[in-house]
Amino acid sequence: MKMVKVAVVGAGVVGLSTAVCIAEALPFCCVTVMAERFSPDTTSDGAAGIVLPAQFPDIPLERQKQWFKNSFDHLLAIAQSQHSPEAGVMLSSGCQIFKEVPAEKKPFWSEFVIGFREMTDVELKRFPLHTFGQAFTTVKCECSSYLPWLQNRFSKAGGLIEQRIVSSLQDLSSSFDLIVNCSGLGAKSLVGDGEVYPVRGQVLKVDAPWLKHFIRDGDGKTYIYPGIHSVTIGGTRQEGDWRLEVDQGDTRGILERCCRLEPSLTKAKVLSEWVGLRPGRKNPRVEREVVQLQGRQLSVVHNYGHSGWGVTLAWGTALDALGLVRQCLHDLSLQAKL
Structure with a gap:
């Protein structure tokens, strides 16, 4: 069987996860990842990396559950393996706290994380402004280690890396049999998706080795995530904001x-400040499409628009995208026989 040439556009956590899934599962595919920026210069590199999902309005809940379960199980297996330090994947225990009792006390993801329970009144005394909390263990992924580890795994599976700007799918139509679009915020211009918008995120890395447990406010805007080398604190979620420079007002607000949640942080030294633009979208786009490019029909599998949940859902949506790639290849082989 002749090698099928597959282009994966985008080298963030979603792009690399998808490329690894395809290269490892389909050895008759020659997979090339192409992107303008690779680690450490992607949006994913600055992500806090805690594995915790949101619920999207227009995607069947069962599909969302599968995305989360597959991602969680994949990362948990790494966290419990000898690859954990190199891959930057670790178990992380802590709590999510709410000022008002949420409508859903037991969210859909509670059955997949470890040891999910409601916090006791004694535990909540630490947070006098909050009335309800959930304690559990999840996984934290340090993308500055995880992305190079994934890229290395991709290369071992025979994958190719090409640093280039892909400004149009037309550029790839003569060289590839199939395109997988993991371009994140770039999909706005690459495929003309008007539903994609930037969500500006600013975080700080601080030196606070005494902190061992994460704390996340249920509104998602304030969080403290201890990692391997530092503690990530944040954040902002500014929709439609394209600014990439650090905002000192945001820094003060985050601190x-x-x-307020963790007074000992007043003693922590700020190591770095970072800003990234998440690929906002009402729902992630994970689907296949047939497009007409330079007189030939080409299958495109889309996997982008994860907003602030790229790390959380990357492996799950990558497996979904792999299934769509298999469908495209099946259709290609049928066409070849006609």
């Missing part, structure tokens, strides 16, 4: 909010 104030996080110190």
